[in-house]
Amino acid sequence: MSTSGPDRDPILDTARAALEAPPTGLAVTRPGGAKRESLWRHFFERPSTWIYLGILAVIAFVSFVGPFFAGDPVALGNPKLLEPSLEYPLGTDQLGRDYLPRILQGGQVSLLVGFTVAILCMTLGIIIGGLAGFFGGFADTALVKVAEFFQVLPGLVLALVTAALFGANVVIIIIILSVTMWPAVARIVRAEAMRIGQLGYVESARASGFTSLRILWSDVLPNAMPPVIVATTMTVGRAILIESSLSYIGIGDSNRPSWGALLNDAQGYLANGWWLALFPGLCIFVVVLAINMLGDSLNDALNPSIGKVK
Amino acid sequence: MKAALLHYGRLLLSSLLLFIAVLTVLFLLLEIAPGDPIDALIGDYPVSEEYRAQITAAYGLDKSVWERYILYLANVFQGNLGQSFGSSQTVVELIGSRIWNTLALALPAFLISTFGGLLLGAIAARTRSRFLDGGLSGLSVALFSLPNFWLGILLIMLFAVTLGWLPTQGKAPYGQEGIYIQYLILPVVTMATSELAYKARIMRSSMIESLGQDFVDTARSKGLSRRTVLWRHAMPNALLPMITVSGYSLGFSLAGSVIVEKVFGWPGMGLLLLDAIMRKNNQLVLGVVIVITLTVIVVNILTDIAYGIADPRLRARFSGKGGAA
Numbered sequence: 001m002s003t004s005g006p007d008r009d010p011i012l013d014t015a016r017a018a019l020e021a022p023p024t025g026l027a028v029t030r031p032g033g034a035k036r037e038s039l040w041r042h043f044f045e046r047p048s049t050w051i052y053l054g055i056l057a058v059i060a061f062v063s064f065v066g067p068f069f070a071g072d073p074v075a076l077g078n079p080k081l082l083e084p085s086l087e088y089p090l091g092t093d094q095l096g097r098d099y100l101p102r103i104l105q106g107g108q109v110s111l112l113v114g115f116t117v118a119i120l121c122m123t124l125g126i127i128i129g130g131l132a133g134f135f136g137g138f139a140d141t142a143l144v145k146v147a148e149f150f151q152v153l154p155g156l157v158l159a160l161v162t163a164a165l166f167g168a169n170v171v172i173i174i175i176i177l178s179v180t181m182w183p184a185v186a187r188i189v190r191a192e193a194m195r196i197g198q199l200g201y202v203e204s205a206r207a208s209g210f211t212s213l214r215i216l217w218s219d220v221l222p223n224a225m226p227p228v229i230v231a232t233t234m235t236v237g238r239a240i241l242i243e244s245s246l247s248y249i250g251i252g253d254s255n256r257p258s259w260g261a262l263l264n265d266a267q268g269y270l271a272n273g274w275w276l277a278l279f280p281g282l283c284i285f286v287v288v289l290a291i292n293m294l295g296d297s298l299n300d301a302l303n304p305s306i307g308k309v310k
Numbered sequence: 311m312k313a314a315l316l317h318y319g320r321l322l323l324s325s326l327l328l329f330i331a332v333l334t335v336l337f338l339l340l341e342i343a344p345g346d347p348i349d350a351l352i353g354d355y356p357v358s359e360e361y362r363a364q365i366t367a368a369y370g371l372d373k374s375v376w377e378r379y380i381l382y383l384a385n386v387f388q389g390n391l392g393q394s395f396g397s398s399q400t401v402v403e404l405i406g407s408r409i410w411n412t413l414a415l416a417l418p419a420f421l422i423s424t425f426g427g428l429l430l431g432a433i434a435a436r437t438r439s440r441f442l443d444g445g446l447s448g449l450s451v452a453l454f455s456l457p458n459f460w461l462g463i464l465l466i467m468l469f470a471v472t473l474g475w476l477p478t479q480g481k482a483p484y485g486q487e488g489i490y491i492q493y494l495i496l497p498v499v500t501m502a503t504s505e506l507a508y509k510a511r512i513m514r515s516s517m518i519e520s521l522g523q524d525f526v527d528t529a530r531s532k533g534l535s536r537r538t539v540l541w542r543h544a545m546p547n548a549l550l551p552m553i554t555v556s557g558y559s560l561g562f563s564l565a566g567s568v569i570v571e572k573v574f575g576w577p578g579m580g581l582l583l584l585d586a587i588m589r590k591n592n593q594l595v596l597g598v599v600i601v602i603t604l605t606v607i608v609v610n611i612l613t614d615i616a617y618g619i620a621d622p623r624l625r626a627r628f629s630g631k632g633g634a635a
């Protein structure tokens with residue numbers, strides 16, 4: 001990363017791309033314009049795609065609509081530490097609060113952070129990565145340096161420092177995660193824009209007299225999208241994981257406990273309240289797993305050459 | 311040789327600049343953070359203006375931003391990370407008392423995940439059996455999606471609370487010094503698991519790529535056994551991406567140790583950092599972050615050197631035989 005020599009090494013680049021957007025290798029071959037549509041169809045024809053999308057849709061729906069029916073997440077007065085039963089499907093916590101509405105409310109925070117961060121990262125990544133890759137020069141050097149910077153100062157650590165100095169709420173956490181996570185997307189856009197910029201049809205667009213920005217916008221970026229979409233999907237999962245880690249260690253919005261914060265509370269009751277630790281973790285796991293599987297499946301569909309090596 | 315010197319010189323220089331950039335960002339964050347550090351030091355107690363000015367001068371806060379910035383950089387490069395707030399120990403002493411505990415977790419986890427990942431990835435790539443390969447891929451996505459603090463909590467619930475085989479918290483029985491092995495098991499397993507899945511996946515894909523190369527066919531056609539071809543010919547080539555991935559992922563695992571230490575009440579640097587955050591001990595927070603950053607940068611340099619040694623193409627380039635540098 002900090003070197004000029006190995007920077008041009010294809011093997012190393014593959015490893016880096018994989019490191020920054022695990023777990024899929026993102027050395028994606030661009031599908032041709034006409035083929036793109038059929039690749040999407042290929043993606044939507046898979047039954048597994050609909051299973052993952054269905055899981056996410058159901059969890060999002062119950063998190064945002066459920067609280068209107070499930071009762072008050074902060075109401076006290078129920079029996080304390082009650083095991084899951086028909087009356088309390090997910091049991092009650094150490095203060096006698098019904099656990100179901102608390103889990104639903106926790107989902108709102110996790111999903112909100114995950115999707116907002118991913119959209120911000122994608123936007124920033126496309127703009128900065130596209131400019132850097134297509135025009136090269138200063139923008140390119142700057143992007144590589146910034147990506148290096150966040151590699152030595154991981155997002156989790158920067159989030160800890162910022163939270164210590166400025167306090168933590170959902171907005172601050174979204175900002176920190178976006179600031180630290182966009183270079184991963186930008187680097188993929190950069191690599192794609194560099195590659196596509198060398199192709200014949202870009203050359204012919206230049207010869208036809210179109211401005212560079214116009215070529216970038218209408219010829220380069222649309223064709224760079226498949227790996228970007230995969231990387232963005234993975235970003236949702238990673239943002240949810242980092243957010244829940246942060247709220248687990250006590251850095252988060254104390255008024256709106258996310259799944260991580262519920263796990264923090266639960267750790268004091270492992271012996272007599274197993275359900276308190278089981279359900280929030282299971283929710284994080286299922287959501288992130290569905291997102292990552294969706295990303296994998298997107299990668300396979302948009303990039304048929306990988307995963308079917310001889 | 312000259313090319314190698316130039317390469318490593320450039321590497322050191324850019325690492326140094328990177329370190330200064332991190333220090334600068336931390337300094338700026340501290341500058342724009344809300345709250346007056348003098349008020350924090352004095353507390354609510356009413357004091358005279360004179361005393362206030364004295365404290366301000368003692369901490370150098372009467373100087374300009376630029377002077378303070380230079381002073382701060384100079385201090386860090388002299389290994390002075392300041393005095394821990396509300397304690398008689400310096401930040402360096404506090405970190406020094408904890409860093410070995412963190413390494414006691416991080417190093418075994420690193421070794422297990424690296425060698426386990428190598429082995430699993432190579433086997434999956436070699437056999438390409440539906441069962442093993444599919445299972446490994448599925449498992450690695452699952453482990454990758456698993457919040458590792460929850461994994462830790464589940465392990466505590468199973469092995470400590472339910473079965474009672476292992477302790478839940480800490481590094482030694484109450485009142486005992488040192489690190490006891492039974493206290494080490496769960497945190498190390500927690501830390502190694504997600505890394506292992508990830509490394510196995512990288513190893514698998516780079517091994518598949520390596521097995522598809524011409525030199526593997528050549529080795530096979532010479533009549534070498536499958537085992538020799540796999541371990542002596544394909545493996546060294548497939549190791550190159552693993553060196554990079556293992557090296558560069560260390561930063562993330564150091565950051566991850568904060569979480570694991572919190573789950574298991576392990577008194578390492580991560581727990582020190584969390585305590586410092588809760589007590590608003592900014593000097594200590596910055597100190598720990600600086601040490602983490604420095605470790606990552608040093609490991610990155612070592613990774614780069616290891617890569618240069620392992621990759622014959624780079625060796626050739628450095629010795630001037632392999633074409634353009």
